Amino acid sequence: MARTVKGPDARRERWKGHREQRRAEFVEATIAAVAKKGPDVGMEDVAAEAGVSKPVLYRHFTDKSDLYLAVGQKATEMLMERMGPALAADGPIRDRIVRIVDAYLSVIEDNPNLYRFVVKGSFVDRPVEKDVVQEDKNLIANTLARILGDYLRAFEMDSGGAEPWAHALVGMVQNAGDWWLDRQTMSRANLSDYLATIIWHAVDGLLRSAGVQADPAKPLTPLRLVD
Template identity: 60%
Template sequence: MDNMADRVNRSSRSRRDSGEKPTGDARRDRWRKHRIARRAEFVEVALRALDEHGPDMGMEDVAAAAGVTKPVLYRHFEDKADLYLALGRRGTEILFERLIPAINAELAPLPRIRMALDAFFSVIEEHPNLYRLLARKSFGDRPVDADVVAEDKQLIATALTALLGDYMRMLNMDSGAAEPWAHGIVGMVQNTGEWWLDKRTMSRDSVVEYLTQIIWAAIDGLTRQHGIVLDPNKPLEANKVVTLKRTPPPFEQTGESS
C-alpha cells in the first residue's frame, strides 16, 4: 500500500521544489526556508482552528484564524487534501515525540508499558479533533485518499514486532508470535482510544492503568507457559530499543508569496 508521503509526492510533483539541499543561490534558499516556515505556521494555526471548529473545519476557518485570505493559504497548500496530509504529519510527529522515549525507556516492564500507553492517550486527549479528523479520512465536505491513522498503526506495529521479537529471542521463546501479538496490542489500544474519546466514562489515568494490566497479564501468561517468571517491577537484563519515524517527503513548492 502506498504510504502518505508517496501520495503527497504524486499529487504535487509538477509544483515541487528541486530539492531540500541548498541551491547555492542565497536569495532562493532564503525564500525556500521562508515558505517552509510559513507552511509550518499555517499547520499550527490549523491545529488551533480544529480545537475551535472540530473536524468539520474548512479552509476558510484556517484562513480566518491565520488572519489571511484563502488565496494566501492556497499558495502554501495545493488543496484541502494537502493541508489534511500536513496535519496528519504534524500529528504523527507529536505522537512519536512522546511515544518513542516511552517505548525505549530503561524501566521495568510494567512502568514501561504504562508510560507508552500514557503517551498515546495524552496525545489524543490534547488533540481529540485532530484524531477524529484523521480517523474519518475527510476534510470538510471532501473525502481524502489517505489513511494516516492506519499508516501510523502499521509503523507502530512494525516497530513493536521488532521489539517483542528481540525480547522473545532473548528469552529463548518462539518469536513468530511477535507480529500478530504486536498488531493485536496496537489494535486494542486504538479501539480503546476511540471508545474513550467518544464516551469519557473514566479518567485517562484509569483507562491507561486498565490497559497496562491487561497487556502485562498477556505477557506474564505467555512467559509463564514457557517456565519464565518475570518481575513486572524489575528492569530486564537488556533494554531493547526501537526507532520509529516517517521519512519526510521532499519540500513541496506551493507558491512564492505570503
C-alpha cells in the same frame, strides 16, 4: 559565460526555510480552526483563520489532503514527543507498559478535537493512499514489533507473532482510547492500569509458555544477553 562553475542562483535557496515555516503556520491555523469550528472546517475557514485567502493556502499545499496530511504529521510529532521516551525508557516492565499506554492516552486527552479530526475526521477525498493515521499506527506498531521481536528471539521463541501482536496492541490501545474519549466513564489512570493489566498478562503468558518466569516489578532486560 564564465559563470564560476555552478552557483545555482541563490534566489531559489533564499526561501527554503521560509516555506517550511509558512507551512507550519498554516498547520497551526488549521488546528486552531478545527478547535473553533469543529472538525468540518473547509479551506476557506482555514485560510480565514490564517488571515489569508485561499490561493495562498494552495501555494503551500497542493491539496486539501496535502494540508491534512501535514496536520497529521504534526499530530504524529506531538504524539511521538510523548510516546518516544515512554517506549524507549527502561524500568519495571509493568510500569513501562503503563507509561506507554498512559502517554498515548494523555495526548488524546489533551487534544481531543485534533485527535478526532485526524483519525475520524473529514479526510474527505483521500484516495485511500496516504493515510496519515495508518502511517502513524504503523510507525508505532513497527517500533513495538521490533521490541517484541527482539525479546522473542532473545528467549528463543517463535518471533512470527511480533508483527501481528504489535498491530494488535496498537489497535487495542487506540480503540480503548476512543471509547474512553467518548464517554469518559473512568479516570485516565484507571484505564491505563486496566489496559496495562491485560497487556502484562498477555506478555507474561507468552513468557511463561516459553518457561520464563517474569516479575512485573522488575525490568525485563534479556536483551542485555546480546551485549
